[in-house]
Amino acid sequence: MADLNQLGDIITKFAKSTHQFITPNQLSDPIQPSPSSLASDQFNQFFFDLLNALTDANVSANIPMEGLKGCRTWRDVVVLIFHFEN
């Protein structure tokens, strides 16, 4: 239901709306603070917020937790979702 461009738009909107992170200028910017440095409660919140944003955008995907934790940039998040859409 979404190719890289469309997923990019969805994640741009999500990245700018989540107060947990520094607002990125572009998707190649690092996620700050990085998901791997978040406390487990904060990371779980990020995980469920992302699940919900994708649900709202009608994207059907399996989102891997450790994969999300390994993302360094917002672009990494886009490519992760791209690989696990179904």
Added chain:
Amino acid sequence: MIWNRPSIFLFCLATSCCAAAQTLSYKLDLAAHTGTHFSQNGLCSNRPFASDAKIWTAMARISISLPSGDTQLIANFPYFTVSGESNTFHIIVSAAAKDTGELSVAGRNYPVQFVAGVDQVSLQISKLTFSELGDAIDALASNGAKVESLFNDAQLELTEYKVEFSDSTGKIAPTPTDALLALLNGIDPSSPATAKSIFTQRMGSLLSGSAKFVVPNLGDHPNETLELKAVTAKSYRAKDVSLDATSASAVKQDIKSLSGVTPPSSSGVPTIFLVEQPCFNVSLAPTLSAGQTNMAATFQGRYDYFSGMGKAYLKLRGDGDVSNSNTYFQRVAGTADAAGNWKRSGFLTSAGGSGAVSLSRMMSSTLYEWNATGKAQVQLPTLLFGTLPGSSTNPVIAVEAGGIGGNNGTTRASDFLGKVSFTYSARANTRITFDINGNAGFSNDARFNKKKNFSYALAQARFSLSKDWDYLMKYECGEKSPDYRKVCGWQSGITAVVGR
């Protein structure tokens, strides 16, 4: 040590010509599915929430470690540049000849799928409950050889391509990431078979000549057209890949933290919690109590009605014990709890009302008792021991106060009742579960078989034989409503447990 010149020359040649290669590994992961699956009916509830929502997937995906100098382009995936090369990137494409397999865990079989995404294949065991997710992850994590043999049986093949790129207009200096994203651009992965087919066609055209693709809007030079061509650099087989043990321990910790998680209220995701007892269990097994061996049947069942976000509930519970001897309990009971739920810092607190009725037939007369109480309950935020979730694996403590009455053989009066109860199950591994639970109560009158208080405790071990059948070894001692006769004894035999 003295080195002569030919030795030094050979050593230098060896180190310079054979730079460290990248290594491939399987990383374990757990995934949750987007969507509105929380609103579907659960096995024993009108809404499943986390503990029996079939939204979870156990996953093994292929990952790469690179030698210093090489650079990974996108996290999690085998796309990289090699030191000393320019205007190129490398991509390792994985595929499997088979798309199904099977994983056996503690007598339960889970269908394994090898899901072919655009350019990567991953092992997935999908549509699992949270408890099943724990079992599947544990089975994969504790036996790396199993993961490797599943991929081997599926005839995993990995091919590394070296892709060269250039800007056909000569206006920009494209990055390797631009070129990689251009190769993936325009593919809609929501139809995996079509997406895979398009990608395979693209790689075919790059290997036989060259092709042009547009950089998507997440590249450094969006909308620029790049020309790509490729050569096959290397091939790998399943035997070249092994399980990353660190990922196995990390994903087990994820399960543990998820069992106590409170999703943000803004997210529309209901509070996650583990239900405090299996959906249904029944056993017919010999008991040894008061020096006599008899047959006894016990059962427990539940059905839960939750509000949309799980913040209010009506829980219906039934249980009973029957035997061919008066040395064991002879009773049935039912309870209804209506309460609200709050989750703070992982603690799931409930407060509301509870009503219960119990019946017993003794000496041709029917004894019964009712109670109506206010009830507060807290579920602790984490699995106390281990990393395997299941019903009651987060301990639950409840306190009740209210009225009690009926004709229980001692009195027909209505009195005050105070009661505390505790439930906890620990899963030592996917086969063995230890359950303990107990309760104690008191009243203003000596109504509990001529005493003012009663207590009951149970400790049991269950060995999982198959999906729904366990071997049970139980010891229980205490008094149960309505007659509060004291029974202490052992029970050992087969029990059916559905919806763990």
